Amino acid sequence: MDMVFTSLDDCYSMYVKYAKDCGFSARKGTTKTNSKGVLHIQYYLCTRAGVYKDKKVDTFDPNQKERLVRSNFSKRTDCGALLGVIFEAGSWKLQKHVIHSMSKLNLGPVKAFNVMKTCFGSFEDVGASKVEFKNYKGYAMVFVSFTGIDNHHCNVTFGATLLASETADTYIWLLRVFLKVVGSQPKVIVTDQDPTMKKAISVVFVDTRHRLCMWHVMHKLSLKVGVRLCNSTNFKERICGVVWTDILTPEEFESEWEVVIGEFNLADNDWLSDIFALRESWIPAYYRMEEMSGLMRTTSRLESENHFFGQVCNSKATLVEFMTHYETAIEAQRHMHRKNDHESRYKRPQLKSNYQVLEGQTADIYPKNIFCDVQAELIGIADCIIQLYED
Template sequence: MPFAPFVGVNHHGQSILLGAGLISSEDTSTFVWLFRAWLECMDGRAPKAIITDQDRAMKSAIAVVFPHTRHRYCLWHIMRKLPEKLGSHSTFNAGLKIAIQNALYDSQTCGEFEEKWGQFIKKYDLGENAWLQGLYNERSFWVPVYLKGVFWASMSTTQRSESMNAFFDGFVHSGTMLKEFVDQFDNALRKKVELETTADFNSSNQTIPCSSAFRIEKQFQSVYTNAKFKEVQREVWGMILCNCILISKEGCISTYDVLDEITTDDDHVKSIKYIVYFNNEEVDVKCTCALFEMRGIVCRHALNVCQMNKIHALPEKYVLDRWRKDLKRRYTMVKSSYDDL
């Protein structure tokens, strides 16, 4: 009987279980029932975004039950299929694979992606490839540049869901009876709560030192959980690799080109240009990398521009309650069967 978990992310970046179901099949009607049952448990509050694999039945059910939810496919699953689908091509390891990756990861706009996609399709004579054509037709579901305006809480794959399944493997197995499953399910949830409670305690009682004299880093140190402050620090460290150039200024709006050195998985270093728009009057900063919009962490490119403009503190809108360590989460107040254990 398939186990279907709903997995989210807490303020420490840890995977948390938002619900789960045992389903008898994996067709559209079953997923519609599952999603509606979960939605009822959530008081009718649908998720703003959801990540799945390319399951057609699930896609149809999401369109029915969550019509306003932004749905994306797991990018990792798609990229994992590249060797299987295109590995036999004579130039797969001699340019084709890199061309696909460049189109996906380096495109700053949808138009740029479509141009790069068209170029490698033509160059490598892949116009008749049905798999690539299908992916292109559904590009808004998986290509990063089409998903930039949505908050994903650092998630781009279903691996959190798969890791949650692996987590439960320590408590249940294929021979577990239903009654025992319910008991073990509670034990697993209690373990997750313990991990979050420990992280809460550490964030409240252990302070990670700032790595620089940059006052904006200090601003986040005082309010973010340790895990999220470390993400901020990675962006602060990354500022040293950025070269910021003022391109134009119209009134209070300045436009900057920021060249960033990116290290790929094979240790190749390449320069990527991002555009940052800065409003000096409102201290409003926006980067084409869209890290803040997607992950809620101000990017190194925006921080670089703020430093150039001698900004010592960001407006509150850039300090997300989502990552704060001083707020009590409502779900921790929900009574559970293990509360008295």
């Protein structure tokens, strides 16, 4: 977007190379002149841009002078790949850069079009219609990310995509692409209660344990049972105490749940009945012995991810702005991962427990963040033993 060229030949060479890297070929398109007849806009297109129109030739007309050509299948598919360059201040610049720069100043597409009309003198000299400005500015796609946990127990983005819709077929296509890239199915996948995603996972990730995010389920609690009940009683505290713990067996959970539901007369609440029916998909009691079960219990991880992508996703942003923000955010995430790797490899943590031989061995094995959790457990064990002897 920020590229500037001294000649049209340089512009064309760049776009030809870009097209080749992207898997298509380019050709020169139409040009625009200003009110003085000077060339100031040049378009470059995909070779498959436009639609081929057959010429009607009357073969019975003796005066027909056009050479007859055998009909051929057209290779033009009305491809919309387009680059426009504009002559400005002695050099050629990418035209959409102007729209992008105006969007940074919070100027909408219509205002941007009117500004350019004023700059160039007429609507014809702008080189694009008001609708094309709106199409460039408009951005209404669904952002989907694949997030996991790295060896430092931090969120890491495996990949992301933009979808035009959220149908089951779209998600099936997306998961198949992800599977092709990664090469194997994930052991556990956690999503919200989206039914289309659930269907897609069952089709593509047949060997994966699909769990529902506890935070998404419990986030609806006040809305579904009433704000007054949650704020004026200890219902929320009681139900969260049953849901979030992983020390209960399935039988104990069901018993405790019924006690709380009965005490607050909520047996007729349809939403509570529905999520109870799905309990094996989101309640820790039913998968506490499975690997990675802790992924479903934490709220801070999801809140952190929402904040991370909240800086990227903006419904008012252009596609170019989104990509710029996304690449910056991902680079920051990668930088933090490299920093954690460096500190784990070259910095020795301070040993604090009474089991420093064991603690030292864990420091050699685990990354820094994981070691901190192990260290806290070792300190806790020591405190328990001391307390036992004191008693």
